[in-house]
Amino acid sequence: MSLIDLLTGNTGNQVAEQAENKFGISKNQVIALLAVATPLIISYLRNKSQDAKEAEALNSALDKDHNGSILNDASQIESRQAEGGSILGHIFGDQKSNVENQLSQNTGISIDKIGPILAMLAPVVMGYIGQQKQQSNVGAGGLGDLLGGILGNASNQAQAQQSNPLNDILGSVLGGGQSQSSGNPLNDILGSVLGGGGNQQQGGGLGSILGNILGGK
Numbered sequence: 001m002s003l004i005d006l007l008t009g010n011t012g013n014q015v016a017e018q019a020e021n022k023f024g025i026s027k028n029q030v031i032a033l034l035a036v037a038t039p040l041i042i043s044y045l046r047n048k049s050q051d052a053k054e055a056e057a058l059n060s061a062l063d064k065d066h067n068g069s070i071l072n073d074a075s076q077i078e079s080r081q082a083e084g085g086s087i088l089g090h091i092f093g094d095q096k097s098n099v100e101n102q103l104s105q106n107t108g109i110s111i112d113k114i115g116p117i118l119a120m121l122a123p124v125v126m127g128y129i130g131q132q133k134q135q136s137n138v139g140a141g142g143l144g145d146l147l148g149g150i151l152g153n154a155s156n157q158a159q160a161q162q163s164n165p166l167n168d169i170l171g172s173v174l175g176g177g178q179s180q181s182s183g184n185p186l187n188d189i190l191g192s193v194l195g196g197g198g199n200q201q202q203g204g205g206l207g208s209i210l211g212n213i214l215g216g217k
Helices: 003-008 010-023 027-048 052-065 075-079 081-107 111-136 140-160 165-174 177-182 185-193 205-214
Strands: none
Touching: 003 010, 003 027, 003 111, 003 140, 003 165, 010 027, 010 075, 010 111, 027 052, 027 081, 027 111, 027 140, 027 165, 027 185, 052 111, 052 140, 075 081, 075 111, 081 111, 081 165, 111 140, 140 185, 165 185
């Protein structure tokens, strides 16, 4: 299962539906948030995994707590929300507030609801990474390449699938500037996260969020 399949498939819909029911936010807004936040989380983890100690800690956490079962058990999405908050605190560190503020400004979801929705998402993302890790049979030393591969594959898939349903959702929720300039807002997200998006960030909205959050990463 690719990252885009995760977001557009049953798991992404389950997260969006639970967030919609719990917080009264439109499903499309939640899906747009997931589409931006998921590669951002993976990108931060990839950067952290360049440090050997961080890579060992991530590898241990994946082996112990994130075997991918959450992807087939929607009841875990809400029950592991508190755990998700801790995961985000570790991933984003002192940038957590900045990340949440930028996501709130660009998706229109109020700041008091961004954190809880991201906390629902974090264990899902970790479960997906854990599943990919098992399938690829990599250890701590291979996590950076694994995470980079997940993002690269998603970018390639976004380029190949101009009709991806996420593009319309992102274009409408995050603003039309990106879709008018490139035709593929999802690819702009992934390109920006992967570091090649400087020249794609001309539509405001999406470009600003990734530029401001990722900065010199």
